[in-house]
Amino acid sequence: MLSKMKILSGSAFILLSILIISGCSGKTGSKKESQKINDAITVADTGFTGITKGMSGRYLVNEITYKNGVRQGLMKTFYVSGKVRQTFWYENGLRQDSSRWYFEEGQLFRTTPYKNDTIEGIQKQFYRTGRLKARIGYKKGLRTTYFEEFTPEGKLVGGYPQLIVKTRDNYKAKGDLQVTLELSDKSLQVMYFRGDLTEGIFDTAHYEKIYTVKGVGYLNLKKTGSAESGSVGVIARILTGFGNNFLIYKKIELPYNDLK
Secondary structure (H helix, E strand, O other): OHHHHHHHHHHHHHHHHHHHHHHHHHHHHHHHHHHHHHHHHOOOOOOOOEEEEEEEOOEEEEEEEEEOOEEEEEEEEEOOOOOEEEEEEEEOOEEEEEEEEEOOOOOEEEEEEEEOOEEOEEEEEEOOOOOEEEEEEEEOOEEEEEEEEEOOOOOEOOOOOOEEEEEEEEHHHHOEEEEEEEEOOOOOOEEEEEOOOEOOEEOHHHOEEOEEEOOEEEEEEEEOOOOOOOEEEEEEEEEOOOOOEEEEEEEEEOOOOOEO
């Protein structure tokens, strides 16, 4: 009897062990199978595709089109009234083609050409009547000297002021040459810079601002004791009556070649 009980106990132990091992083995298998399924259906998140609406309180500020998380297609900004203010066209996150800016009443105000997110070409401005107001040149995102303005009647504007240059020679007494700059119409709406135009591009990052008081610029060139270029370039940036910046560049030949 005792020996039968031992046999039964041993069998029960073996059976329990088998069940435990089978149970553990089953759980591991389920995890692996589940992981395989998840791996098969999971796709990397490439970003949002669609149109987002930017709000400021209850007002619509902009609508931006995305593809895979990158700006692609039309972007609009809005006036508080809900009317379209600006439109931009994006390709792979960069502004391309011409952006458009509208008067609130809906007429076109300005078009600006873009190439790879940089202004490149001729910007155009318009009157509310639809007539052309101005054409302004840009290259690599910077202003050029290409510039035209038109009256509301369509006539080309002319008669911009001239840049008047005067010098005071103190070279022998003090070793310097004083240069004064002013506009022929005595306008105060002007800023002067020292530097040369490269490829016709006006880049303030490469120019030195000239001290100006009441529309008159003062440049003091001093003797250096070493050879210099013998000339100095100056630029006048004039604010016109139409609200644009007209550029005048002049290269001033100096009587000495050691001034800076």
